[in-house]
Amino acid sequence: MFLVRGPLDRQMFGKPGGKLVPVWHEDDSEERYVLLDCFDQSIRRSGAILIEAAGQLTLIGRDGHTVMQPAARTGNFVGDLEPGLVRRALGMVPELRSLMEIGTGKLLQSRLALIDGEQKTHARARFLTLRPEDPQGVSSVSEKVEITLASVLGLRGYDKAYRALTKKLGATDADGSVAEALYGGPVAYVAKPDIKMTGDEPAFQAASDIISAYVTVARQNEPGIIADYDTEFLHDYRVALRKVRSVLSLFKGVYGEAETEMLKADFSELMAPTGRMRDLDVYLLDRDHYFEMLPDTLHGGLTMMFDLLSKERQAGLRAFSRRLRSAGYNRKMLALAARFADRNSLDPGANAMLHAADYASALIWKRYRKVCKIAAGIDDRTEDEEVHELRIHCKKLRYLMEFFAPLFPSGEIRVLIKPLKRLQDNLGLFNDYSVQQISLQAFLGDHPTSGGKDNLAIAQSIGALTAALHQRQLDERAKVVSNFTQFDSPEVRKKFRSLFHNKGK
Amino acid sequence: MKIVACYSNKGGVGKTATSVNLAYAIAQSGQRVLLCDLDPQGASSFYFRVKPSKKLTDERFFKDVERFTKAIRGSDFDNLDILPANMSFRDFDIFLSRMKNSRSRLKKALKAVDGDYDVVLLDCPPNISTLSENVFRSADRIVVPVIPTTLSERTFEQLLAFFDEHKLNRKKLLPFFSMVERRKSLHTQTMEQLRNRHKKLFQESVIPYATDIEKMGVKRAPVLSYAGTRAAGRAYDDFWREITGKLQKKV
Numbered sequence: 001m002f003l004v005r006g007p008l009d010r011q012m013f014g015k016p017g018g019k020l021v022p023v024w025h026e027d028d029s030e031e032r033y034v035l036l037d038c039f040d041q042s043i044r045r046s047g048a049i050l051i052e053a054a055g056q057l058t059l060i061g062r063d064g065h066t067v068m069q070p071a072a073r074t075g076n077f078v079g080d081l082e083p084g085l086v087r088r089a090l091g092m093v094p095e096l097r098s099l100m101e102i103g104t105g106k107l108l109q110s111r112l113a114l115i116d117g118e119q120k121t122h123a124r125a126r127f128l129t130l131r132p133e134d135p136q137g138v139s140s141v142s143e144k145v146e147i148t149l150a151s152v153l154g155l156r157g158y159d160k161a162y163r164a165l166t167k168k169l170g171a172t173d174a175d176g177s178v179a180e181a182l183y184g185g186p187v188a189y190v191a192k193p194d195i196k197m198t199g200d201e202p203a204f205q206a207a208s209d210i211i212s213a214y215v216t217v218a219r220q221n222e223p224g225i226i227a228d229y230d231t232e233f234l235h236d237y238r239v240a241l242r243k244v245r246s247v248l249s250l251f252k253g254v255y256g257e258a259e260t261e262m263l264k265a266d267f268s269e270l271m272a273p274t275g276r277m278r279d280l281d282v283y284l285l286d287r288d289h290y291f292e293m294l295p296d297t298l299h300g301g302l303t304m305m306f307d308l309l310s311k312e313r314q315a316g317l318r319a320f321s322r323r324l325r326s327a328g329y330n331r332k333m334l335a336l337a338a339r340f341a342d343r344n345s346l347d348p349g350a351n352a353m354l355h356a357a358d359y360a361s362a363l364i365w366k367r368y369r370k371v372c373k374i375a376a377g378i379d380d381r382t383e384d385e386e387v388h389e390l391r392i393h394c395k396k397l398r399y400l401m402e403f404f405a406p407l408f409p410s411g412e413i414r415v416l417i418k419p420l421k422r423l424q425d426n427l428g429l430f431n432d433y434s435v436q437q438i439s440l441q442a443f444l445g446d447h448p449t450s451g452g453k454d455n456l457a458i459a460q461s462i463g464a465l466t467a468a469l470h471q472r473q474l475d476e477r478a479k480v481v482s483n484f485t486q487f488d489s490p491e492v493r494k495k496f497r498s499l500f501h502n503k504g505k
Numbered sequence: 506m507k508i509v510a511c512y513s514n515k516g517g518v519g520k521t522a523t524s525v526n527l528a529y530a531i532a533q534s535g536q537r538v539l540l541c542d543l544d545p546q547g548a549s550s551f552y553f554r555v556k557p558s559k560k561l562t563d564e565r566f567f568k569d570v571e572r573f574t575k576a577i578r579g580s581d582f583d584n585l586d587i588l589p590a591n592m593s594f595r596d597f598d599i600f601l602s603r604m605k606n607s608r609s610r611l612k613k614a615l616k617a618v619d620g621d622y623d624v625v626l627l628d629c630p631p632n633i634s635t636l637s638e639n640v641f642r643s644a645d646r647i648v649v650p651v652i653p654t655t656l657s658e659r660t661f662e663q664l665l666a667f668f669d670e671h672k673l674n675r676k677k678l679l680p681f682f683s684m685v686e687r688r689k690s691l692h693t694q695t696m697e698q699l700r701n702r703h704k705k706l707f708q709e710s711v712i713p714y715a716t717d718i719e720k721m722g723v724k725r726a727p728v729l730s731y732a733g734t735r736a737a738g739r740a741y742d743d744f745w746r747e748i749t750g751k752l753q754k755k756v
Binding site: 118119120121154155156157158 | 553554555556575576577578579580581586725
C-alpha cells in the first residue's frame with residue numbers, strides 16, 4: 001500500500017514498463033464520504049481513519065490495511081454497530097465515546113491497468129482518493145490535503161511491470177500514517193494536556209499554567225455537552241473544573257487568601273449544576289446493571305424510576321445547555337481564562353515565588369504521609385467516614401502527582417500511580433454505592449408511596465436496590481485494607497521517599 | 506488439486522472453446538485454476554492474449570521446475586493463470602504426477618504464488634499419442650466434447666476402444682455434446698442414440714452452437730466474460746456446475 005499526499009499525477013504512469021500503455025478504468029466512481037471519529041480522536045491517534053460512504057464503513061489502518069462493513073447502526077457508539085470487521089477493529093475507541101462527524105469530502109476510486117500491444121494486462125493498481133471539503137463539526141480537519149491510497153496488483157509472470165509500477169508509486173510514498181496525512185496538525189482535544197514544566201519556574205506560574213490549560217479543556221467540551229453526543233463531554237468538563245479547584249485548594253499560599261477564596265467560589269459555582277447531571281448520567285449508563293441486580297418481579301418499578309430519571313436528565317440538560325449558551329456564562333469564562341492567561345490581575349500569595357519542583361515535592365510528600373496515616377488506622381470496624389476521608393486524600397495525592405508528573409521521571413511516577421489507582425478504584429466504588437443508596441432514598445422522598453400504585457412499585461424496587469447496593473458497599477469495604485497493603489509496599493515507600501523527600505541531596 | 510483434461514481425438518469440435526470457458530467458469534466459482542495450453546493448433550493462450558513463451562520450446566523444461574513455474578502467466582481474470590507453452594511433451598506423465606505429489610518441488614513451486622491451484626486444466630492436442638495416453642493416466646477426469654454427428658460418433662467410439670485396449674479407466678471420461686444445433690434433427694437424433702447406448706455417460710449440459718462462441722476469436726476473451734447471461738455463456742457455467750461434484754468423487 002502506498003500513500004500519496006496531494007493530487008495524484010496520472011501522467012507519471014505514462015510509460016513505466018516500456019511499451020505498456022496505461023488504461024484508466026471507465027467506471028471510476030465518486031462518492032461523498034464522512035470522516036468519523038470520537039471527540040478525543042482515538043481512531044486518528046491510533047493512526048487509522050474511519051470513513052462512511054455509500055452505506056459502508058471503511059476503516060483504513062495506519063499501514064493502509066482496510067476493513068469494511070455495512071454502515072447500518074442503531075446509534076453512534078461502537079457498541080451500536082453491527083458485528084463486523086470494522087467494529088472488531090475499533091477497540092481503540094472508548095466504550096462511552098460517540099462517533100461524530102469530523103469532516104466530509106469526496107471519495108474517488110479508480111483503477112489502472114498497464115496493457116501491452118495484445119491488450120493483455122501486465123499489472124494493475126487501485127486508487128482510493130480522499131478529497132476533504134470545508135471542515136464541519138465540532139473538531140475540524142485543520143489542513144485540507146487530499147490523499148490517495150494506492151495498491152499494486154501483480155499478475156503472475158509479469159514481474160517487470162509490477163516492479164516498474166511499484167517503483168513509480170514508491171517514489172511518491174509519503175511518510176507517516178494515513179491519519180497523519182489526512183488530518184494534519186495536532187490532535188485538537190486532549191483531556192489531559194501536556195503542561196510544560198521545568199521545575200525552576202515559581203509555583204505561581206506552575207499553578208496558573210495548569211489552571212489555564214484546564215479552563216481551556218472545560219471550554220472545549222461545551223459544544224459537545226449542548227449537542228449531547230455522549231456523556232464524556234460533561235464528565236471531562238467536570239474533571240477539568242475539579243482539577244482547577246484542586247489546584248486552588250492544594251497549592252496553598254500560591255494565591256492570596258482572599259483571591260483563593262474568590263476563585264474557589266467561582267469554580268464551585270461553575271460546577272454546582274453539573275453534580276446532579278453527572279449522577280443521572282451514571283445511573284442511566286448503569287441501567288442494565290441495576291436491572292441485573294433485581295429479580296424480574298421488581299423490574300416494573302425500576303423501569304418507572306428510570307423513566308423519571310431520564311426525564312429529569314433531559315430537563316437538566318436543557319437548563320444546563322441554556323446556561324452554557326448564555327452571555328453571562330460566556331463572559332465569566334472569558335474573564336477567568338483571561339486572568340489565568342495574563343496573570344497580572346491575580347494576587348500572588350506567600351508561596352507564590354517558591355521553586356515549583358521543591359514546592360511539588362513538599363506537597364506530595366505531605367499528602368502521601370497523610371494517606372498512610374489514615375490508612376494505617378483503618379480496619380474492619382472503622383467508621384465509613386474515615387474510609388471516605390481516605391478516598392479524598394488519595395484523590396488529592398493522585399492529582400498532585402499528575403499535575404507535577406512532568407517534573408519527575410515518567411516511568412517512576414507510573415509505577416507509583418498504578419497501585420494508587422487500584423486503591424482509588426476500590427474506594428471509588430465504595431463511595432459510589434454509598435452515594436447511590438443515599439440518593440435513592442432522596443428519590444423516594446420526592447415520590448412518596450402515598451402518591452399511588454406506581455410510586456409503591458418504585459418504592460419496592462428502590463428498597464431492594466438499596467439492600468443490594470449496601471451489600472456491594474460492604475464487599476468493596478472489605479477490599480480496602482488489602483489494596484492499601486499493596487500500595488504500602490516497601491518499594492513504593494522507598495520510591496516516594498527518594499522522589500519527593502530527598503532532603504539529603 | 507484436481508487435474509482435468511479437455512480432449513478430443515477429432516479437431517474442430519469446440520475443444521479449445523471448452524478449455525477457455527471452463528477455465529473461466531472455474532475461476533468465477535472462486536477456485537484457482539491453471540490452464541495449460543498443450544495444443545499447438547488450439548492456442549487457448551491466444552484467447553487470453555498471452556504470448557507463447559519462446560524460451561520454452563524443448564521438452565527438457567518439464568524436468569526443470571523453475572522454468573516451468575516462471576512460464577506461468579496471470580490472465581486478466583482473478584484466479585485464472587495460463588501456461589502458454591504449446592508443444593508436445595514426452596515426460597508429461599512424470600510432470601503431472603509431480604504436480605500432485607505434495608512433497609515434490611513442483612507442487613511447492615506452484616504454491617509460491619497465492620497458494621495452490623484447485624484445478625489444473627489441460628487443453629490437449631487432438632490426436633492419440635504418447636502424450637494423450639499419459640494425460641489419460643494422470644488426469645482425474647477427461648472432458649470430451651462430441652458434436653452429435655455420425656462422424657463424431659465414430660471418433661468417440663474409437664476413443665472408448667482405445668481406453669479398453671490400453672486398460673484405461675473409462676469412468677474418467679466425461680463426454681458432453683458440443684456445438685449442438687437443436688433445429689437439426691440429425692443432432693437431436695444422434696444425441697438420443699448416444700445417450701441410449703451409453704447410459705449415464707454423457708453430461709446433461711449441452712453446449713449450443715452459437716455466434717457468441719464464434720466471436721471469441723474477435724473478442725479474444727471467454728464467452729462468459731462478455732455474454733455470460735446469454736445461452737452459450739450460461740451453458741459453460743452449467744457444465745462446470747454439473748461436473749464439479751463429480752470431480753470430487755474417486756473412480
